[in-house]
Amino acid sequence: MKTVFILTAIERAFYSATIEYQLLAPLLKIASKRKEIRFIFLALIPITFYFIKGDIKRSFFLFRQRRKKIKNNLKQRNFSLFFIPVLFPLKHRSFYLRIFEVPLYILSNLPLLMLFQAVFRPSLIHARGYPANLLALIIKKLQGIRFLFDMRDVYTKKGIEGGIFCENDISFRLWHSLEKRMVFGADAIIVTSLPFKNYVLNILDTDKKIWIIPNSVNRKKFFPDEKIRTAVRKKLGIENRFVLIHSGTFSTKEDIRLAARYFKRWKTIKEESFFLLLIANRKNVKRLTEVFLKENLALLDYRIVNPEPEEVPNLLKAGDIGLHLESKSLATEYCIAIKDGEYLSTGLPVVCTPYLEGIGPLIKKYDCGIVTDPDKDINDVKEEYLLKNFERLRNNTEHIVEEVLSLEKAVMKLEKCYEKLLLSK
Helix, strand or coil, X not given: CEEEEEEEECCCHHHCHHHHXXXXXXXXXXXXXXXXXXXXXXXXXXXXXXXXXXXXXXXXXXXXHHHHHHHHCCCCCCEEEEEEEECCCCCHHHHCCCCCXXXXXXXXXXXHHHHXXXXXXXXXXXXXXXXXXXXXXXXXXXXXXXXXXXXXXXXXXXXXXXXXXXXXXXXXXXXXXXXXXXXXXXXXXXXXXXXXXXXHHHHHCCCCCEEECXXXXXXXXXXXXXXXXXXXXXXXXXXXXXXXXXXXXXXXHHHHHHHHHHHHHHHHHCCCXXXXXXXXXXXXXXXXXXXXXXXXXXXXXXXXXXXXXXXXHHXXXXXCEEEECCCCCCCHHHCCXXXXXXXXXXXXXXXXXXXXXXXXXXXXXXXXXXXXXXXXXXXXXXXXXXXXXXXXXXXXXXXXXXXXXXXXXXXXXXXXXXXXXXXXX
């Protein structure tokens, strides 16, 4: 039996819809079919991630229950899961490690990974994100163990957007150099979109080991249901409203302003429009309300909900349109966000900006929404097209999910990737 490590680092893996839906879900499906492979999920989690500052007791017990729930749902004998507390880093923003933090990160995390490697002797390490892949690269140098570089985002550009790095500062240059080493050293690379693949090709100059596996959606969790939709809309008091939904965090404050301005346009097109925002992090609510107040959004026209991950599928059913509006930034072009698949699988046509070069061309190709820049498209032609052809666009959402974004497609591609890595010498 061959062993595959699934490695994450500096992420609250036990309380992450991203990891649950994009990593655990496809892996469990593969594990149920491939009994000859043993999967060991290793999550190196900073000790401060086991609670929330200011709500230590409640959050600690909430997260403990979450860990138990995840482990209880693991029914495959060939799948094990370990949440491993580490002493560094301590802050969430340290996912983007500055140069002086990198040695401390390696010293705090690498020995634990090497201990598990010595016990279980994996044939492959599937590492998610740049910090985890740095450890996998070191293990390959020391032990010769293959690794799969699951990139997820362009780390250096996201670090600049997050205000951690500055372009061409010493931390940026370090990770730019490490990125090249990880790309060349990896035995396979997973990217989420064609523009992302092209980014890697600028480094690698060959596509032989690059796999495009978009963020996927589980159609058994996200699906249209008129009965649930009616009940949720009644509970929220929006039975007679045309509901535009935004799910997830906003990348920047400018994106919040962009969404507010665009919603005000919809109010002029369709007076009964309502803006429903699903924001998991309660800390962001104040920032949102401040921007909406400055943009003169009426309180009766929007509502911010802080859902648990399992509540999102039903809340999305209350919507009519899914919004993914981002202004142009360093990493925007590579994006096919998780929310895109969730909107579409729920039957919501998507409105996105043209800077989202991962999802935008697919929206056009499958005719399941519109691509618009609210600041440049000053007329309402595209919105009127959406309303006029609403039912057809809504029906087309099923096709893009089935052919591109379904969990089944992701599982099929990931399984083939594993086969190639585990069978080749």
